[in-house]
Amino acid sequence: MIQVTSDNIGTVLDELTSAGASDIQFKTGQPPLIGLQGAWTPQTHYEILTGQVVENIHEKLCHDQRYKQIPEKGPWDADYRTSTATSNFRVSGGKELGRPYLVLRPLPRDIPDFSKLKLLDDVLGPPPGTGHLTDGFRHALHQKRGLILVTGPTGSGKSTTLASFVNHVNQTRPYNIITIEDPVEFMFRSQKSHILQREVGRDTDSFSSALRASLRQKPDIILVGEMRDAETIDAAFRAAATGHLVMSTLHNNEAAQTVERIINEFPAGQQTRVRHQLSEVLVGIFAQQLVPTLDGGRQIILESMVLTPEMRTTLRPKPAGEGADNYLQGLRDSMVVKSPYGNRTMDSELKRAVKNNVISEEVAREFAIQLGQWDKERA
Structure with missing residues (x-):
């Protein structure tokens, strides 16, 4: 099984995007999920994510100090743009039962006509x-x-x-x-x-x-x-x-x-x-x-x-x-x-x-x- 870390997150995101994902979700207690034709599909060849891994991924992806740290207590919501070597993403983040999650939507890199x-x-x-x-x-x-x-x-x-x-x-x-x-x-x-x-x-x-x-x-x-x-x-x-x-x-x-x-x-x-x-x-x-x-x-x-x-x-x-x-x-x-x-x-x-x-x-x-x-x- 493939471990997802802040060090290889760019490669993982590019692989999931190449698999046809319309959306990508990182959630505590599950492997990465991708949206395919409107349904969330677990990518079971990746290890199950911990809350700390999700936090580390978030901090790696985010280049804006506003969302650099997830508060230990209280609500948290994030919405920002990030990129890897081959793809751009819109990132939404929040908490579920006190644990962080991230949802990324791949964006075309070329401006469409x-x-x-x-x-x-x-x-x-x-x-x-x-x-x-x-x-x-x-x-x-x-x-x-x-x-x-x-x-x-x-x-x-x-x-x-x-x-x-x-x-x-x-x-x-x-x-x-x-x-x-x-x-x-x-x-x-x-x-x-x-x-x-x-x-x-x-x-x-x-x-x-x-x-x-x-x-x-x-x-x-x-x-x-x-x-x-x-x-x-x-x-x-x-x-x-x-x-x-x-x-x-x-x-x-x-x-x-x-x-x-x-x-x-x-x-x-x-x-x-x-x-x-x-x-x-x-x-x-x-x-x-x-x-x-x-x-x-x-x-x-x-x-x-x-x-x-x-x-x-x-x-x-x-x-x-x-x-x-x-x-x-x-x-x-x-x-x-x-x-x-x-x-x-x-x-x-x-x-x-x-x-x-x-x-x-x-x-x-x-x-x-x-x-x-x-x-x-x-x-």
């Missing part, structure tokens, strides 16, 4: 009469102001998609781009654009404070790693409304759910205002999931909602007395209309993947958004 995202449109081509998903990306990124959101569950590749957005602008436009991340995952080199990257906890106290400060630094584009609270969302609205293009993420599987999530972050008395603001500043929402394929891999399935004038009208609150205000279903219905920007729903893409033998129907049902509607159409 759209072709590296391996979209379903790249495999099958876009649906008839509808533009390629990347046509929607380009349209959204060519706007001078507004809000672009990439959404999906943890581990669905949101950061990679956002990085491809920044990369596209960096290669094509002379913009000033400020990123606010926790932690910084992809390291950009300025090309046509000038890029300034700030890390929460190291360079700034919070997303919202950094977002407010960035408005005084003449940015064209602001990337906010995650909109975690109403304060950050409000600051993003203000930035988007005052001539900036803002990009961020949320943990939602569907565009319409994302709209509802944003509105519900605010008290009831402010929700009408928020809907008005969204109808004015929202450029597009791209919701994505990573789905197991029939050949043992994973396929990104992406829903696209690039705002049209009709969608903005649907999103605005109706005056009292003008009938039902089912704006969420209205948004879903408008996404079915064929669009040069590649608009489509998550469920329609899952069905297309099933029809073309990319994924199984059982898997598609597991990832479906409106399962009741799915079953109704199958009946």
Whole structure:
């Protein structure tokens, strides 16, 4: 059996990444675990880890004094970026029943372009009469102001998609781009654009404070790693409304759910205002999931909602007395209309993947958004 130590941790991480790990976990009382197609798999050819070994690994990987020592008593959480000879990683750490653990996510070392995202449109081509998903990306990124959101569950590749957005602008436009991340995952080199990257906890106290400060630094584009609270969302609205293009993420599987999530972050008395603001500043929402394929891999399935004038009208609150205000279903219905920007729903893409033998129907049902509607159409 192979012993894991702070001295060979770089080699171990590279070997586990080469084995196809989407995530790597070091936990007291277990051998290293790797995520393969959504399941944790023990790597039993390595020895069981002790708490001291996990602490030693953490101190070897971390280059930041904030997290250099795990406190003997009290809570501990860490989130930072590290690297080995061949790979980069995002590291999250914490305690379980008083014992430390680490979870590492391998990050691509190369900045991705759209072709590296391996979209379903790249495999099958876009649906008839509808533009390629990347046509929607380009349209959204060519706007001078507004809000672009990439959404999906943890581990669905949101950061990679956002990085491809920044990369596209960096290669094509002379913009000033400020990123606010926790932690910084992809390291950009300025090309046509000038890029300034700030890390929460190291360079700034919070997303919202950094977002407010960035408005005084003449940015064209602001990337906010995650909109975690109403304060950050409000600051993003203000930035988007005052001539900036803002990009961020949320943990939602569907565009319409994302709209509802944003509105519900605010008290009831402010929700009408928020809907008005969204109808004015929202450029597009791209919701994505990573789905197991029939050949043992994973396929990104992406829903696209690039705002049209009709969608903005649907999103605005109706005056009292003008009938039902089912704006969420209205948004879903408008996404079915064929669009040069590649608009489509998550469920329609899952069905297309099933029809073309990319994924199984059982898997598609597991990832479906409106399962009741799915079953109704199958009946």
